[in-house]
Amino acid sequence: MKVLLISANTERLNMPTIPLGLACVAAAARRAGHDCSFLDLLQAGSPHDAVQSQISAFCPDVIGISVRNIDDQNMQNPRFLLDQTRTVVEACRATSSAPIVLGGAGYSLFPDAVLTYLQADYGVAGDGEEVFPALLDCLARQADPCGLSGVHKIGIPQALEPSFAVALDGLPSPDECLWAALDLSATDLWVPVQSRRGCPNDCSYCATFRIQGRRIRSRSPRAVVEYIARLAAQGFQQFYFVDNSFNIPEAHALELCEHLRALRPRVSWRCILYPHRVEGRLVRAMADAGCVEAALGFESGSAQVLAAMNKRFDATEVRDICRLLAAHGIRRMGFLLFGGPGETRESVEESLRFAQSLGLDQLRITIGIRIYPGTPLAQRAVAEGLIAPDDDLLRPRFYLAPGLEPWIHERITPGPVNVAQRKTSPGFFTKVP
Numbered sequence: 001m002k003v004l005l006i007s008a009n010t011e012r013l014n015m016p017t018i019p020l021g022l023a024c025v026a027a028a029a030r031r032a033g034h035d036c037s038f039l040d041l042l043q044a045g046s047p048h049d050a051v052q053s054q055i056s057a058f059c060p061d062v063i064g065i066s067v068r069n070i071d072d073q074n075m076q077n078p079r080f081l082l083d084q085t086r087t088v089v090e091a092c093r094a095t096s097s098a099p100i101v102l103g104g105a106g107y108s109l110f111p112d113a114v115l116t117y118l119q120a121d122y123g124v125a126g127d128g129e130e131v132f133p134a135l136l137d138c139l140a141r142q143a144d145p146c147g148l149s150g151v152h153k154i155g156i157p158q159a160l161e162p163s164f165a166v167a168l169d170g171l172p173s174p175d176e177c178l179w180a181a182l183d184l185s186a187t188d189l190w191v192p193v194q195s196r197r198g199c200p201n202d203c204s205y206c207a208t209f210r211i212q213g214r215r216i217r218s219r220s221p222r223a224v225v226e227y228i229a230r231l232a233a234q235g236f237q238q239f240y241f242v243d244n245s246f247n248i249p250e251a252h253a254l255e256l257c258e259h260l261r262a263l264r265p266r267v268s269w270r271c272i273l274y275p276h277r278v279e280g281r282l283v284r285a286m287a288d289a290g291c292v293e294a295a296l297g298f299e300s301g302s303a304q305v306l307a308a309m310n311k312r313f314d315a316t317e318v319r320d321i322c323r324l325l326a327a328h329g330i331r332r333m334g335f336l337l338f339g340g341p342g343e344t345r346e347s348v349e350e351s352l353r354f355a356q357s358l359g360l361d362q363l364r365i366t367i368g369i370r371i372y373p374g375t376p377l378a379q380r381a382v383a384e385g386l387i388a389p390d391d392d393l394l395r396p397r398f399y400l401a402p403g404l405e406p407w408i409h410e411r412i413t414p415g416p417v418n419v420a421q422r423k424t425s426p427g428f429f430t431k432v433p
Contacts, residue, residue, distance in 0.1 A: 002035045003034050004058055005026050005064045006041065006051065020178070024129055061139075065089065066102075102122070108211045109372060115154050149162055195221070273294045292330065296321065334364070339367055339369055341401060364417070371386075377399055
């Protein structure tokens with residue numbers, strides 16, 4: 001079948017977002033014998049015109065659309081990004097009668113609600129590399145794909161739970177179409193690499209388990225670095241491990257570093273660390289292997305707030321890890337997430353003092369926690385009467401502990417804080433008129 005795959009995201013956020021997941025699905029569809037065309041709307045001047053032009057030229061039998069973000073998670077001025085995707089669906093409908101299949105991280109969080117809102121035909125929740133080719137096979141045979149794991153059909157809310165591929169080495173590497181339009185000279189270009197999927201941490205507000213499952217599933221470190229080596233040979237020099245927790249499990253991370261250290265030409269890379277049980281040998285191995293930045297989602301410096309978030313670390317452990325990273329020349333980016341259960345003005349001030357004491361290279365502050373379905377935070381919000389039990393939460397709803405408004409919005413400027421600001425302004429957390 002002729003399959004047009006569209007990445008609907010047009011938001012650059014902190015850096016260009018590259019549709020890694022859709023490229024993996026494209027590779028799987030090609031391997032199954034399908035003719036695939038790939039369209040990244042972030043690279044398009046006019047998304048509507050780009051979609052209609054591609055459809056007219058390619059005449060697809062099936063159209064797949066990746067939904068990355070539902071909203072921007074900004075409590076004060078939320079932007080509902082799904083409306084942008086709806087214009088993409090409408091452009092497809094105006095030009096083609098091909099069935100439309102949704103997928104992606106944003107879709108997997110709200111499968112039935114997004115399918116209904118966008119008025120597409122089918123959706124694939126969870127990993128798509130195995131299910132999407134099977135769905136294409138069903139459509140080619142005019143068979144019903146609803147018996148496939150994670151496949152949703154509009155108007156039929158009951159769907160089988162998504163299945164998550166266990167053997168990631170059996171899945172193809174991202175299709176080379178992903179790299180064709182990228183500008184090698186762009187200093188903000190960080191090529192995404194995924195060596196693991198799944199997150200067992202169960203933070204109270206996080207819905208990653210709906211996208212990737214709770215079980216950690218890994219590619220072999222050798223295969224990951226061989227993939228990086230192929231891209232490095234094409235001129236790519238900066239890579240970003242998008243694994244939720246690069247350091248879990250530690251043995252996998254150490255082996256990755258061993259292979260990365262031997263790579264020539266040498267590459268630079270970033271990662272995300274879960275700030276718990278990060279030992280000196282791992283940080284040394286990361287630095288030796290080319291790691292230049294680690295993001296630490298510690299979220300708070302208050303013991304009571306960390307406990308309410310179901311974090312497995314404390315402030316002392318975060319401080320020790322920050323010192324280790326600094327000692328090995330690795331930049332540190334931190335995150336504070338204010339407003340969860342148990343948050344008070346005192347705990348906010350405690351967290352601000354803690355973050356300032358760490359000497360971070362950059363700090364990103366978020367006020368208010370986006371509520372996602374199926375999380376303990378959503379259950380608490382229902383119990384407290386903040387949301388209705390039947391709220392699908394597609395439209396962004398936020399949790400902010402009582403007693404913080406309006407004070408917190410006057411006290412703090414959300415967003416990134418650079419190290420230069422920290423050194424020159426002792427009151428850098430305070431909103432400047």
